[in-house]
Amino acid sequence: MITLAEENYLKAILATSLNTDGKVSTNAIADEIGTSAASVSDMLKKLQDKRLVKYEKYKGVILSKRGTKKAINILRKHRLWETFLVNKLAFGWEEVHDVAEQLEHIKSEELVDRLEAFLNHPQFDPHGEPIPTKNGEIPKSNTIPLNEIKTGTKGNVMGVTLDEKTFLDYLTKLNISIGTEIEVLETISFDQSLSIKIENKKQHISNDVAKHLLIKTK
Amino acid sequence: MITLAEENYLKAILATSLNTDGKVSTNAIADEIGTSAASVSDMLKKLQDKRLVKYEKYKGVILSKRGTKKAINILRKHRLWETFLVNKLAFGWEEVHDVAEQLEHIKSEELVDRLEAFLNHPQFDPHGEPIPTKNGEIPKSNTIPLNEIKTGTKGNVMGVTLDEKTFLDYLTKLNISIGTEIEVLETISFDQSLSIKIENKKQHISNDVAKHLLIKTK
DNA sequence: ATAAATTTTTAGACACGCCTAAACTTTTAT
C-alpha cells in the first residue's frame, strides 16, 4: 500500500523533473513539498525500497517506471477533480487547487473512470493543462510559452503552467484567461520583460509571468 | 486541527450513541471502528483534551456539543457524497460506502455547500437516511422499522439503517429497494421473524433484517 | 589543488495511532 505522504513525494518528483529534466535533487524536492532536506532523504530511501524511484545517495533521484505510472495517475486525478470543481460546481480556476490536492488521494479506480465519463472525457483541465489518460498518456497541445514567441505575432492563451492562487489572481487582474488573444509588441532585452497588447490595451509583464502562459499562434 | 483518526472516532461515537442512547462504552467504539479497546482508551483521552467528548474513566463517553457538531457534519458530508455517487455517477447504492468514507474527510466548507446545491439540496441519501443540514438539523421522516408495524398492514420502504454491502446485496436479492411496497403477513413469535409479501410474492426474513428497513405506512 | 561553500545524509528525538500483555475496575453470579 502506498501512503498519502508517499503519493505527495511522487507527485513532487514528477513536477520537479518536468521542469528540470533528468535527475532531481533532494533540495528541489524539499522546496517543492515544503519540508526539510533530511525528511526527503529519509523518504527517498523508503521509496527506493518500494521500487518507486531510482535513487543513489548524493546523486539525485528519478522515478521508476512504476513510480512514474503512480505519479501520473495522481496528476490525472488532480486535474479531473479540478475540472469537476470548475465545470460542475462553478468554482473559479484560482480556487480549486487546494481542494483538488485532497481529492487526488481518494482511492477508487472506478470513481475516477466514472468521474472522467461524467465530465465527458476532457483532455485539458480549467488551466489548460493536459489530463493524462487512463493509460498514462499526456495529450500534447501545440503551444509554446509566451516568452518564446516572436515579437509582432499574435496568439491565444491555451493554458497556464502554474497553479497558484496569487499567479491566477494576477492574470485575472491583467484580463488574461483561457482563450484571451495576446500580441507581443516588444521584448526588453535588459530583463526579458514583455510589452503585450490585450483587447487593444498595452500592458507590461515580466518574463517570469510570460513563461507560464501557453500560447497557440495562428 | 482535527485529525482523520479523530474524525473517525467522533463518527463512531455518534453512530453508536444513536443505537444505544446515552453513554457509549469503550468496547462498543472498538467494535464499531475495528480496533482494540486499548486504542480507544488512548484516543478518548485525546478527544477529552480537545473538548470533543465528555469522558470519565470506566464510565463511558458522550460527545460534547462541539463534538456532536463535528460528528454530524461528517455524517452530512458522507451522505451528500453518497448521493453524488449514486445520482450523478450512477453507482449502485451498495457500492458507495467505502468511497464516501474517504470523501467525507475532505476539508472545505465551500465544497460541501456547492455540492449540496449541485444535488438540489437532497433531504435523504440513496439509502433513505436523512442528510443533516448545514446547521446540524436532521430531517425526520415519519417512518418506523418494519419489525414494529402491525401484521396485515402495508407500507413502502423509505430507507435502510445499515450501510453494508452484504446487507444491501441481500435486499437486492429479495427485490427490496427504496419505494418497494411490503405487506407484513405474519410474525413468528419464536424468533420474531416475518413473513412478508412483495409484488405478490411471499418471502420470509429475519427480525434482524426487518429492523433495518424503514417503512412508511399508508 | 586545496580550502570554502553548498548540498546531502545520518543521528537522535518527537507526536500520532496502533498493538499486546498485564493490571485494575466494575458487573455478575453464586
Added chain:
DNA sequence: ATAAAAGTTTAGGCGTGTCTAAAAATTTAT
C-alpha cells in the same frame, strides 16, 4: 458478600513521517 467474569486502562513497544543538529560528500572558487 465474595469470587469469577467481563470490561477498561496502563505500560511498553512499533512504524510512519516529521524535525534539528552534526557529520559527510560534492561542488565551487581561489
